[in-house]
Amino acid sequence: MKIKYQKFKKNFSIFIVVFILSTLTAKASVVDELFFEALDTMPQNSIERYSYCKSLESGKSYLEVLKEEILARDSKNSKEKIEYRTVSKKVADISFGNKKYPAYIRIELKVLAKEDGKVIKLLDYGRPIAFVTGLKASWNGGDYNIDVDKDRIRVSSTGEFFLGMENISVGKDIIDIGNENIKTKLMTIKCYVRY
Incomplete structure (x- = not known):
């Protein structure tokens, strides 16, 4: 069942x-x-x-x-197996008024792992995603810069978040309020993802 x-x-x-x-x-x-x-x-x-x-x-x-x-x-027919991992790392706080909303980068990993789950090596990764918990937000930035080392990936991008909100004023991380979008200040978000 x-x-x-x-x-x-x-x-x-x-x-x-x-x-x-x-x-x-x-x-x-x-x-x-x-x-x-x-x-x-x-x-x-x-x-x-x-x-x-x-x-x-x-x-x-x-x-x-x-x-x-x-x-x-x-x-794949061995003692090692292909696994998929979803990893999220906090990269910033979006602040306005008296509130802070955490921003994250999430990345999907394809790894080769032993039977006990220990990762042997990174095989590939998917498109990183920047998001803000508790807010409808989209990241408007350049391509993600991705550097792969032997046991971790560094992911970074420079841009701004566009927030889908109403009744908010300019201040702290909010620099522009348009008809349809609220824009944060320009920022560089980055994280290290171990695998």
Whole structure:
């Protein structure tokens, strides 16, 4: 019964993602918003999340990347196995009024691990995501700078968050209030992700 439920959950997640992807428009903010909504329907530390992030980078369909990943994972025949890890690291606090909202970078990792779960090496990673807990926010920055060492990744980007809020005034981290978006000051967000 538990296996059937997990299969249903996985298939439902795939259906949601395909449905959302089919309704995307060319507007960047809409794409990011739908991207986050679809990604959040998938379980963390999963092949689905990793494949979804990789599909956006490669230009291939999500289902095509997922199929390739499943075949690669299942063909591995040794004491080591391919695993997927979701890692989030706090990078800043967005402050205004008397409140602080933590900002994070999340990255999906594909690693080679021993049977006990200890990571042997990083195989690849998906598109990093910047988000703010408790706020509807999108990151508007340059490409992520990613440096890979033997046991960690450094991820950084310079830009600003656009917040979807109302009834807020300029001050602290908020520098501009437009008709549709509230903009934070320019900032560099960075983190180190160990694997």
